[in-house]
Amino acid sequence: MSVAPKQQSFEPLIVAFCCNWCSYAAGDLIGTSRMSYPANVRIIRVPCSSRVSPNFVLRAFQRGADGVLVAGCHPGDCHYVSGNYHARRRLLVLKRILEFTGMEPERFEVHWISASEGNKFAEVMRDITENITALGPNRKLRDIR
Amino acid sequence: MRRIGVFVCWCGTNIAGTVDIEAVVEAAKKMPGVVYTGEYKYMCSEIGQSMIRDTIKKEQLDRLVIASCSPRMHEATFRRTAAAAGLNPYLVEIANIREHCSWVHKEKEKATTKAIALIRAAVAKAAYNRELVAGEIPVEQRALVIGAGIAGIQAALDIADAGFEVDLVERTPSIGGRMAQLDKTFPTLDCSACILTPKMVDVASHPHINLYTYSEVEKVEGYVGNFDVTIRKKARSIDMSRCTGCGVCLEKCPIKVDSEFNEGLIKRKAIYIPFPQAVPNVPVIDRTSCRWFKKGKCAVCKKVCPADAVDYEQADELLEKKYGGIVLTTGFDTLKLDEFGEFGYGKHPDIITSLEFERLINASGPTGGKLVRLSNQEIPQNIVFIHCVGSRDKARGKPYCSKICCMYTAKHAILLKEKYPHSQTYIFYIDVRTGGKEFEEFHRRAVEEYGAVYFRGIVGKVFPEGDKLLVQGVDSLSSRTIEIEADMVVLAAAMQARDDAAEVARMLGIGVDTHHFFVEAHPKLRPVETHSAGIYLAGACQGPKDIPETVAQAGAAAAKAIVLLSKKTLIADPCVSEVNEEICTGCLACIQVCPYKAITEKTLDQKVHGRVVQRLLAQVNEALCQGCGSCTAACRPGAINLKSFSNDQILAEVDAVCL
Numbered sequence: 001m002s003v004a005p006k007q008q009s010f011e012p013l014i015v016a017f018c019c020n021w022c023s024y025a026a027g028d029l030i031g032t033s034r035m036s037y038p039a040n041v042r043i044i045r046v047p048c049s050s051r052v053s054p055n056f057v058l059r060a061f062q063r064g065a066d067g068v069l070v071a072g073c074h075p076g077d078c079h080y081v082s083g084n085y086h087a088r089r090r091l092l093v094l095k096r097i098l099e100f101t102g103m104e105p106e107r108f109e110v111h112w113i114s115a116s117e118g119n120k121f122a123e124v125m126r127d128i129t130e131n132i133t134a135l136g137p138n139r140k141l142r143d144i145r
Numbered sequence: 146m147r148r149i150g151v152f153v154c155w156c157g158t159n160i161a162g163t164v165d166i167e168a169v170v171e172a173a174k175k176m177p178g179v180v181y182t183g184e185y186k187y188m189c190s191e192i193g194q195s196m197i198r199d200t201i202k203k204e205q206l207d208r209l210v211i212a213s214c215s216p217r218m219h220e221a222t223f224r225r226t227a228a229a230a231g232l233n234p235y236l237v238e239i240a241n242i243r244e245h246c247s248w249v250h251k252e253k254e255k256a257t258t259k260a261i262a263l264i265r266a267a268v269a270k271a272a273y274n275r276e277l278v279a280g281e282i283p284v285e286q287r288a289l290v291i292g293a294g295i296a297g298i299q300a301a302l303d304i305a306d307a308g309f310e311v312d313l314v315e316r317t318p319s320i321g322g323r324m325a326q327l328d329k330t331f332p333t334l335d336c337s338a339c340i341l342t343p344k345m346v347d348v349a350s351h352p353h354i355n356l357y358t359y360s361e362v363e364k365v366e367g368y369v370g371n372f373d374v375t376i377r378k379k380a381r382s383i384d385m386s387r388c389t390g391c392g393v394c395l396e397k398c399p400i401k402v403d404s405e406f407n408e409g410l411i412k413r414k415a416i417y418i419p420f421p422q423a424v425p426n427v428p429v430i431d432r433t434s435c436r437w438f439k440k441g442k443c444a445v446c447k448k449v450c451p452a453d454a455v456d457y458e459q460a461d462e463l464l465e466k467k468y469g470g471i472v473l474t475t476g477f478d479t480l481k482l483d484e485f486g487e488f489g490y491g492k493h494p495d496i497i498t499s500l501e502f503e504r505l506i507n508a509s510g511p512t513g514g515k516l517v518r519l520s521n522q523e524i525p526q527n528i529v530f531i532h533c534v535g536s537r538d539k540a541r542g543k544p545y546c547s548k549i550c551c552m553y554t555a556k557h558a559i560l561l562k563e564k565y566p567h568s569q570t571y572i573f574y575i576d577v578r579t580g581g582k583e584f585e586e587f588h589r590r591a592v593e594e595y596g597a598v599y600f601r602g603i604v605g606k607v608f609p610e611g612d613k614l615l616v617q618g619v620d621s622l623s624s625r626t627i628e629i630e631a632d633m634v635v636l637a638a639a640m641q642a643r644d645d646a647a648e649v650a651r652m653l654g655i656g657v658d659t660h661h662f663f664v665e666a667h668p669k670l671r672p673v674e675t676h677s678a679g680i681y682l683a684g685a686c687q688g689p690k691d692i693p694e695t696v697a698q699a700g701a702a703a704a705k706a707i708v709l710l711s712k713k714t715l716i717a718d719p720c721v722s723e724v725n726e727e728i729c730t731g732c733l734a735c736i737q738v739c740p741y742k743a744i745t746e747k748t749l750d751q752k753v754h755g756r757v758v759q760r761l762l763a764q765v766n767e768a769l770c771q772g773c774g775s776c777t778a779a780c781r782p783g784a785i786n787l788k789s790f791s792n793d794q795i796l797a798e799v800d801a802v803c804l
Contacts, residue, residue, distance in 0.1 A: 003457055013802075013803060030244075031215075031243065037249055044795065051777060052778060059796055063803035079676065079677075079773075082738075086232065090779075114662075116659070
């Protein structure tokens with residue numbers, strides 16, 4: 001095998017699970033208003049942040065994601081009444097476990113972005129991309145390929 | 146092997162401008178399971194759709210991936226297209242390469258790579274899509290209208306005229322709302338009461354409308370077609386069936402408090418009818434100020450009532466009702482002016498708000514329509530109006546335009562001049578906005594025929610001098626400082642959402658914007674619907690608007706509700722949870738997290754090694770399940786799954802985007 005490519009052109013891969021009602025809609029809004037954010041983010045639509053099983057996050061890291069984001073409605077504003085509260089508890093535990101495995105905590109984040117917060121959506125995407133670019137590629141939990 | 150067809154939309158140049166369509170098509174051809182790849186300028190057009198339909202048949206496609214705009218935009222369209230070609234609509238997947246790709250990324254290379262990744266994910270997911278059949282849910286053919294201002298009245302009348310039962314719930318003792326407080330209406334100068342009160346009477350006498358005044362909605366559960374609502378009928382302390390509305394009690398009651406209807410300009414009694422044309426014309430006892438309820442003494446009203454209608458023992462009543470649809474028409478409040486010290490509101494009786502002015506000039510108002518200075522009961526000579534008090538003011542008020550103030554101030558100027566020809570009005574404005582039929586003409590009339598003097602500029606200070614008010618401002622067009630000795634200053638306070646709008650929204654499961662106005666499903670194409678199916682909006686609870694717009698919106702909301710109620714059953718979304726009984730361990734963690742109580746436990750008799758064993762299992766009520774998927778993430782063995790967002794499907798997407 002050849003030598004690993006130089007690190008300065010590192011483009012991180014970020015998987016974002018967005019709830020259909022708030023964050024996914026905010027993603028649509030930012031598109032409609034023609035603002036931009038880094039193309040490193042790949043969005044997967046889920047009905048609610050509570051649909052995101054820790055399994056999905058682990059699988060993303062396993063398959064080579066350098067960062068994972070879960071975005072849902074603000075606490076109290078869940079389209080399904082209480083889903084994001086469950087997500088909050090569940091994913092906080094996951095974050096602790098990931099930290100325990102030695103992963104940098106910035107690699108897995110949960111944000112609340114409402115359907116009207118297009119700007120926040122872009123901001124979160126820019127921040128997470130920037131942070132993870134600075135961290136470099138993820139090596140924990142990764143498949144040997 | 147699957148036979149997946151991928152269709153890439155150019156969306157004119159919206160997608161094709163930043164995404165290399167050719168490269169995307171080439172990449173899609175190599176994706177697993179893809180047997181056909183096509184592209185067209187506008188996939189959603191009739192030509193695009195017929196191309197999809199023909200290809201499904203020709204290539205015997207069993208899954209579709211449409212790479213186009215957001216699924217929130219056209220998923221339903223393409224599902225219908227598939228259904229028209231005989232393919233189950235739930236076998237369609239959308240790759241969002243417009244909002245999430247071409248519109249947000251400028252570099253063609255990166256956008257193309259991302260588009261390919263998104264399509265790969267959609268193809269991977271589509272491979273796991275299953276045929277789903279929509280079930281049916283029954284519709285309770287009865288509507289609830291919350292708030293009985295002009296919007297609620299109009300919506301209730303329209304729905305009732307279509308032949309459906311309507312319950313109209315109003316928090317205050319009478320229907321009528323803000324419009325009942327107004328004097329005349331722009332730009333026609335119809336008397337507000339003359340056009341409103343007949344409608345109020347129609348509501349009261351309509352065979353299909355049940356009126357619940359002095360009542361509040363306390364709990365809303367359920368879903369479209371089947372809302373379970375609890376209404377608290379507050380104790381009126383009057384037996385409505387006995388009261389004749391004679392009004393003796395009102396005269397004899399010894400307690401006086403500020404009248405809400407008259408904006409606190411005069412007093413009302415503790416037992417009161419808010420205004421003479423109130424519907425229902427039955428008094429109510431305000432228990433917070435009534436002497437009987439505070440001290441256990443008095444009972445004058447009970448003694449004088451000839452019909453023996455006063456009932457101190459009456460208690461709040463909780464009604465549990467079922468509705469198919471809900472129209473929300475809760476109206477607006479005006480901004481509190483504590484922050485605007487320079488205008489001196491509250492410090493001098495002659496500095497009033499426009500709504501107070503409206504009461505003062507109203508023939509049925511506290512002064513019988515005689516406009517007087519509240520400080521000395523004299524007729525004012527010079528009157529200064531100030532626009533945009535709190536509107537278009539990011540720092541202290543609201544950033545939005547309250548929309549109606551320019552027009553009602555012009556109306557006030559006209560009414561004043563007509564009533565008192567010697568009076569003079571001065572109006573300070575930022576911009577005069579007169580968008581609307583006959584609005585500009587009306588404003589010009591105020592200036593040209595009625596001599597209203599407009600200054601473009603802001604007022605710096607209002608302060609009392611002698612028995613006058615000195616108004617200091619700047620005319621920014623001539624850069625002059627203006628000083629006016631005014632007898633009265635009228636402030637056009639901003640419209641704002643009700644204090645408890647956010648709570649109401651939470652109760653109903655709908656959204657509010659940053660100013661707590663209720664959010665419509667789409668600002669242009671679904672202006673009266675909310676994101677929660679079966680809940681509709683009308684009037685100023687959705688944003689500042691005038692009476693004609695409110696009435697139009699109420700009619701539209703009623704029409705939407707009628708469309709819903711006219712169906713006996715609705716097609717239920719089949720994307721709900723299902724339990725794999727083979728692997729369910731009966732831990733029932735799913736029940737804990739379900740917000741709709743859609744999961745219950747059941748026992749199953751099963752033969753294991755020749756013995757019958759009882760197993761505890763979870764089961765999903767498909768009519769109640771809304772498809773959030775909370776249970777799926779809580780399920781330890783992974784036995785519960787969400788149709789169309791199953792574990793397999795999402796994991797396949799994850800794998801595909803990470804390739």
